[in-house]
Amino acid sequence: MSAEWLRWVRRGGPAERPGGSQEPGPRPPPAAPCYRRPKFLRGGGGEESPRGGRGGRAVRGTGPERPLPWGSGYAEVINAEKSEFNEDQATCCQISIRRRELGLEEDKEWLILCSTQFLTGYYWALFDGHGGPAAAIIASNYLHYCIKQKLEEVAGAITETHPPMHMSGRCVCDSDPQFVEEKHIRVEDMVVGALENAFQECDEVIGQEMEATGQTGGCTALAALYLQGKLYVANAGDSRAILVLKDTVVPMSCEFTPETERQRLQHLAFLFPKLLDGEFTRFEFPRRLKGDDVGQKVLYRDYFMEGWGYKLVEKADLKYPLVHGHGKQARLLGTLAVSRGLGDHQLKVIDTNIEVKPFLSCIPKVNIFDFALHDIKENDVLIMATDGLWDILCNKEVAHMTRSFLAENRTDPHRFSELAKCLVYRARGKKIGHQWMLDDSHEASYDDISVFVIPLHNRDEDC
Amino acid sequence: MSAEWLRWVRRGGPAERPGGSQEPGPRPPPAAPCYRRPKFLRGGGGEESPRGGRGGRAVRGTGPERPLPWGSGYAEVINAEKSEFNEDQATCCQISIRRRELGLEEDKEWLILCSTQFLTGYYWALFDGHGGPAAAIIASNYLHYCIKQKLEEVAGAITETHPPMHMSGRCVCDSDPQFVEEKHIRVEDMVVGALENAFQECDEVIGQEMEATGQTGGCTALAALYLQGKLYVANAGDSRAILVLKDTVVPMSCEFTPETERQRLQHLAFLFPKLLDGEFTRFEFPRRLKGDDVGQKVLYRDYFMEGWGYKLVEKADLKYPLVHGHGKQARLLGTLAVSRGLGDHQLKVIDTNIEVKPFLSCIPKVNIFDFALHDIKENDVLIMATDGLWDILCNKEVAHMTRSFLAENRTDPHRFSELAKCLVYRARGKKIGHQWMLDDSHEASYDDISVFVIPLHNRDEDC
Numbered sequence: 001m002s003a004e005w006l007r008w009v010r011r012g013g014p015a016e017r018p019g020g021s022q023e024p025g026p027r028p029p030p031a032a033p034c035y036r037r038p039k040f041l042r043g044g045g046g047e048e049s050p051r052g053g054r055g056g057r058a059v060r061g062t063g064p065e066r067p068l069p070w071g072s073g074y075a076e077v078i079n080a081e082k083s084e085f086n087e088d089q090a091t092c093c094q095i096s097i098r099r100r101e102l103g104l105e106e107d108k109e110w111l112i113l114c115s116t117q118f119l120t121g122y123y124w125a126l127f128d129g130h131g132g133p134a135a136a137i138i139a140s141n142y143l144h145y146c147i148k149q150k151l152e153e154v155a156g157a158i159t160e161t162h163p164p165m166h167m168s169g170r171c172v173c174d175s176d177p178q179f180v181e182e183k184h185i186r187v188e189d190m191v192v193g194a195l196e197n198a199f200q201e202c203d204e205v206i207g208q209e210m211e212a213t214g215q216t217g218g219c220t221a222l223a224a225l226y227l228q229g230k231l232y233v234a235n236a237g238d239s240r241a242i243l244v245l246k247d248t249v250v251p252m253s254c255e256f257t258p259e260t261e262r263q264r265l266q267h268l269a270f271l272f273p274k275l276l277d278g279e280f281t282r283f284e285f286p287r288r289l290k291g292d293d294v295g296q297k298v299l300y301r302d303y304f305m306e307g308w309g310y311k312l313v314e315k316a317d318l319k320y321p322l323v324h325g326h327g328k329q330a331r332l333l334g335t336l337a338v339s340r341g342l343g344d345h346q347l348k349v350i351d352t353n354i355e356v357k358p359f360l361s362c363i364p365k366v367n368i369f370d371f372a373l374h375d376i377k378e379n380d381v382l383i384m385a386t387d388g389l390w391d392i393l394c395n396k397e398v399a400h401m402t403r404s405f406l407a408e409n410r411t412d413p414h415r416f417s418e419l420a421k422c423l424v425y426r427a428r429g430k431k432i433g434h435q436w437m438l439d440d441s442h443e444a445s446y447d448d449i450s451v452f453v454i455p456l457h458n459r460d461e462d463c
Numbered sequence: 464m465s466a467e468w469l470r471w472v473r474r475g476g477p478a479e480r481p482g483g484s485q486e487p488g489p490r491p492p493p494a495a496p497c498y499r500r501p502k503f504l505r506g507g508g509g510e511e512s513p514r515g516g517r518g519g520r521a522v523r524g525t526g527p528e529r530p531l532p533w534g535s536g537y538a539e540v541i542n543a544e545k546s547e548f549n550e551d552q553a554t555c556c557q558i559s560i561r562r563r564e565l566g567l568e569e570d571k572e573w574l575i576l577c578s579t580q581f582l583t584g585y586y587w588a589l590f591d592g593h594g595g596p597a598a599a600i601i602a603s604n605y606l607h608y609c610i611k612q613k614l615e616e617v618a619g620a621i622t623e624t625h626p627p628m629h630m631s632g633r634c635v636c637d638s639d640p641q642f643v644e645e646k647h648i649r650v651e652d653m654v655v656g657a658l659e660n661a662f663q664e665c666d667e668v669i670g671q672e673m674e675a676t677g678q679t680g681g682c683t684a685l686a687a688l689y690l691q692g693k694l695y696v697a698n699a700g701d702s703r704a705i706l707v708l709k710d711t712v713v714p715m716s717c718e719f720t721p722e723t724e725r726q727r728l729q730h731l732a733f734l735f736p737k738l739l740d741g742e743f744t745r746f747e748f749p750r751r752l753k754g755d756d757v758g759q760k761v762l763y764r765d766y767f768m769e770g771w772g773y774k775l776v777e778k779a780d781l782k783y784p785l786v787h788g789h790g791k792q793a794r795l796l797g798t799l800a801v802s803r804g805l806g807d808h809q810l811k812v813i814d815t816n817i818e819v820k821p822f823l824s825c826i827p828k829v830n831i832f833d834f835a836l837h838d839i840k841e842n843d844v845l846i847m848a849t850d851g852l853w854d855i856l857c858n859k860e861v862a863h864m865t866r867s868f869l870a871e872n873r874t875d876p877h878r879f880s881e882l883a884k885c886l887v888y889r890a891r892g893k894k895i896g897h898q899w900m901l902d903d904s905h906e907a908s909y910d911d912i913s914v915f916v917i918p919l920h921n922r923d924e925d926c
Binding site: 150154163165166167173175176182183188189190191192193195197200271287290293296297301304305306307310361363 | 620638651663734756760772
């Protein structure tokens with residue numbers, strides 16, 4: 001699928017030809033994208049079968065034949081028959097950023113000759129789908145295009161020391177540079193803005209394409225972008241990225257779930273009660289209330305409360321709560337386990353007309369790591385993984401495994417791929433009877449698990 | 464003014480007599496509260512005159528004749544004729560918390576005999592008024608009543624090791640204790656909830672009383688509550704509290720201004736565009752735009768952006784921005800310098816019908832400091848002050864002055880009062896010609912300045 005097609009979908013009409021003239025008529029709607037595994041895993045036969053053709057849970061990873069940028073490693077495993085497909089998706093690529101001039105057709109590539117007007121970014125992303133694999137597939141195909149496009153729109157600013165007030169560089173007011181300085185607007189703020197806008201645009205693309213092809217579902221999105229000496233990690237959902245450095249672990253994302261975003265969700269329901277259509281209560285209680293609780297004062301929280309209070313229970317409080325359950329069981333509207341992500345435009349609460357989308361946010365929180373401020377060591381890595389890993393292993397355990405493995409395999413050029421596989425194996429566990437078990441005889445992960453291990457030491461060398 | 468009157472105002476009708484019978488008819492509306500300085504400063508003549516009767520800026524503080532709890536010190540100075548009155552107010556008192564039983568009249572004091580059913584809290588609060596002193600006066604009179612009331616409502620829970628699911632202690636469901644534990648609901652969460660609800664109730668009281676007495680204005684509120692070995696600092700506005708400990712400074716509040724709450728304010732304007740009545744733009748730009756900017760792409764931020772982007776300027780973008788200005792100049796709707804606080808129910812943007820109140824929040828952010836986790840030293844103190852101090856002195860400077868002063872005056876029993884005066888003097892500076900100047904020849908504070916210095920070492924001894 002080409003960028004031209006992306007434009008077609010985005011604009012909701014026929015694509016412009018490079019010369020600017022229109023195609024004779026509208027194209028037929030695009031076909032739904034096929035289920036597939038990440039490009040960089042493809043090779044021999046049978047891989048497009050969700051379970052490797054054997055109905056099993058074989059761990060698959062990158063091998064020496066298809067090196068990823070910086071020597072990154074990747075591994076994945078499908079869920080324990082929770083769904084037909086592995087609903088995780090992954091992308092890894094370089095992003096070349098051209099400088100676009102205002103008023104110039106984007107297809108006029110005269111600037112290609114001037115190498116200083118190019119920037120190269122490196123991109124890794126994980127998408128954890130739900131309600132089918134479609135949204136994660138589209139997101140894995142397009143988010144990097146959206147990011148590229150949004151970065152190109154501000155390329156003039158991010159190649160300057162300070163972003164100019166006017167993109168054109170024109171100075172309408174003599175003190176414009178001071179205004180920009182006073183607001184502490186830095187180049188990295190432009191990249192953050194581009195990422196925020198790219199997620200929003202990608203969400204629109206997904207909505208349009210899902211509607212056009214009659215598909216449903218959504219996905220989380222965790223994207224890492226290395227640009228100009230800085231690492232940007234943008235997250236919308238419950239995947240996680242951490243930096244495992246020699247002496248410390250730096251969390252690069254936080255999770256967005258119905259529990260972590262309870263106040264935002266309750267506030268929206270307070271502002272627009274109709275969104276709950278009389279079927280849900282916006283109040284949080286420690287458990288679902290029963291008839292016997294009516295007339296009692298029970299623990300509760302409303303949208304403005306970080307603390308708890310007691311509420312005299314009325315009949316209306318017996319409705320299902322907007323946010324309910326704890327930990328992995330927490331659900332938004334009894335339906336979704338995440339509160340941010342892409343897609344889900346059509347999603348309704350089962351047997352009702354209540355839409356979930358108004359409560360979802362597609363905006364990522366972006367964290368920045370500036371390599372210039374740190375002395376990066378040989379074994380320092382960024383670990384990105386979907387919740388299948390983090391449900392089983394905490395940051396400390398992943399950091400410990402990472403440091404031991406890399407120290408013991410210092411000379412292996414493929415050690416980052418091997419580590420990714422090792423992490424996936426650890427969280428998947430072994431099948432004993434009908435159960436997937438960890439070594440310590442706790443239950444292992446039944447979920448899809450995807451892991452990137454990205455070495456940071458030789459980050460400027462292209463592979 | 465009595466608690467009975469407070470109930471009258473809150474209920475918007477005649478007060479119940481202790482026995483529950485009604486008064487013969489509604490009372491006349493209460494008179495507006497008189498301007499006054501904090502009770503603990505009152506004594507000799509002339510103090511109720513805003514400027515001490517001399518039109519000057521004398522620093523006033525607590526003296527040995529009226530000791531405050533824990534030997535706390537307080538000092539204040541009026542602004543440099545910015546307004547007729549000192550718009551700051553302060554309160555300091557003990558709060559006795561009775562346990563209320565469900566279904567018992569609150570005036571039946573049979574529980575008074577059982578001393579274990581009482582808790583004593585210590586309370587210090589600062590209120591920085593704007594648009595007149597009325598809101599700050601009412602808040603300084605009532606917030607502690609509201610807090611007392613809300614704590615009494617949960618007194619049964621905060622005297623237990625874990626708050627019970629049902630306030631009555633009744634167990635509707637066998638696993639209720641597990642549900643509460645699973646949600647990590649602790650006693651301190653009940654206190655936080657009580658503080659959040661108390662601020663909201665106090666705001667309603669202020670709204671009702673201001674309407675009844677035809678007054679206008681609002682105030683910030685910073686309240687510290689010591690209860691059961693923990694210090695709770697609740698803040699709504701731009702005052703600040705810090706703990707100055709031997710080796711560290713612990714910020715106990717953060718400021719809520721149009722700048723720090725930009726995204727919340729913009730989001731509300733995005734959800735309810737009518738609130739801006741076509742007069743304001745919700746977008747943020749580094750400066751107010753001009754006609755020459757139309758058609759240009761300029762730096763901007765929308766509600767969902769922490770980063771910046773470029774926006775093609777349209778004519779509508781020339782409207783005055785919802786949040787505008789930087790630092791102390793930042794304003795909400797061109798009107799207010801704070802985004803949280805109490806009051807302002809009637810406030811409209813000048814020459815328009817646009818209400819400011821929908822954008823304001825009266826909910827505090829509560830920070831907790833657990834004394835059991837820290838080894839408190841002799842000179843460790845909590846410093847609370849209105850923005851008049853913090854505009855001039857940063858945390859580090861205040862900590863440095865505090866440590867030096869207390870070390871040099873170890874034997875003076877009134878050193879905490881002396882330190883409070885010293886901090887106020889430092890921020891007020893000296894009058895040189897028509898200007899108030901600091902020693903380093905920078906401008907001093909022209910604002911009202913109020914400071915509490917609260918020693919933490921002997922906190923369990925009543926004074």
